[in-house]
Amino acid sequence: MVSKNVTLVNAQGFHMRPASVFATAMGKYASSVTIKFNGNNYNAKSLLNIIAACIKCGSTIELVCDGPDENEALAEGVQMIESGLGE
């Protein structure tokens, strides 16, 4: 299991479009991908779960990947969030 803390930089936070882009990208991996935020766990492969987390710009989340390709999944996930999720 690997994990890293990362801060959201895109203005609107994890709303519809970024959540959708992120969930689709994470869906490619065999590993489980979890967002830990405010004491809750959210399945990062589900855009509905991500939206339900209400994560705003400036919030820090912990991205946790667990499985055969966990390092690749974590690297891509962190890179996407840090680069503003395409916004």
Place this chain on the structure above:
Amino acid sequence: MLKGIGASDGIGIGHVLLIVEPSLHYTPTTVTDVDAELTRYRSAVEQFCDNTTAQAESIRRSTGDKEAEILEGHIAIIRDPFMGGEIEKLIQAQQCAEAAVEQICQMFIDMFSSTGDDLTMQRAADLRDIKDGLLSILLGVQEVKISDAPAGTILVCKELTPSMTAGIKKENIVGIVTETGSQTSHSAILARALEIPAVLSISGAVNQLSSGELVIVDGKAGCVVTAPSPEEVETYRNKREAFLRERRELEAYRGKKTVDADGTAYELVCNIGTPKDAHQAMEADGEGVGLFRTEFLFMDRDRLPTEDEQFEAYKQASLILKGKPLIIRTLDIGGDKDIPYLGLAKEENPFMGFRAIRYCLKNRDLFKSQIKAILRASAFGDIRIMFPLITAVEELRAGKSLVEEVKANLRTSHISFDENIKVGVMTETAASGVIADLLAKEADFFSIGTNDLTGYTMAADRGNRDVSYLYSPLQPSVLRMIRRIITCAAEAGIPVGMCGEAAANPMIIPLLLSFGLTEFSVSAPSVLKVRKNIAKWTKAEADAITEKVMAMTTESEITAYLTSVIG
């Protein structure tokens, strides 16, 4: 006549088309052939995606990308592996597809609705839409096709859903009436984007109106005229013509710079009361916000807002404005604005009492938390601070030194903010007008609040019928006060705006141009009108009128003269 909320301006005369949601009732059954039920569910999903893709294409052509994206989001949601997985689990547990879809969608609707976050709560509406769309397909229910509505149709429905709006043809739908919604709801924004007159929030509209009946939708007054007489139809037809003519004229000013006839540029910004209003300012083509009243954060609750709550609100408004200027006025309570939990004492003379900056300077913790929230938000846009009700230079100094104190705290804790944040004065008291020369040396900008300035200069309450005749910004005393404030600002080389009602008054605009006002802050619906009014005047023409006005002795003389030349 039915009363509601006018959400999209204009008059629509036409025949009602009731959109009654088809019954999506079903009897839950226990499934024996699980594989067949899974296939039935999956093909319903495929059909839903096909329908939605087609709708998105059609709405992209008629309305634009943004609305089409909402529908494409529906496809992303229904393809969500988690949601699909949960639905299929229920089917595998022998539930019928309808029940499985309903339960899982409802779970997310409840989850989203309970977050209290605007953007997330809007997603609940999408899920409702998806749930109904899927159930309609599974149950084989035909949906009413809005795209087939004939010309001259007034849509009447409970709530305008994104999939409904996809079918709207602008040339055929002349009005929209709904039972729910507000000025800022999705239906309202869409109706305005399509320029279709809309009245929202008429409870029971669907039961009170019937398909085929002739009605008039008045999107300005926020009412629906039922069974109109031929005379009423005629009157509204004329109103409609006049409205469309004016709209065409005003639309010519959208996206243009605010300039007078000589080409001199002015700032034209909006007054807002909540972060969401910033959307309306942007929609109205405002160039920023000249007055953000912060009282909303403190009212209708039972305790003070936290610094974080305030920070979120200021940041939100600033982000909506995308870098355009945002002037935040610090708390202006007292006077007629009471906040019960602050326990302010009843006063003999509240307008001359313990209010606004006076209250804030005595309650430093409250004031500092507001200033800190504003400063933190200043890292996200062009934010400025404005103090209300300044009457003496010491008050401005005290406010500014608190700003410096908070800045120092933020620096120590490595929190970013705008080091060069501008701090200005709302000149709205007779005292601030008289000492405008002194204030201008220490303030970064002025904004003239003509509503209070008129009241304080004339010592007249406009709500009191016996003295309200004195309350007019065209009183020679008030005009002299305004001229003095503007002149002092110009001499000190600082910008000077106006955020009172007078800034949008066509009779006063030439005077303000001549005095040298640099910024007009008006309500969102007035933006294009004011831009048009400013464009009418050359400096020489405005000066000529102003010279005559300032030589006159009485308010009635001035009003008569301005009415005759401007009307």
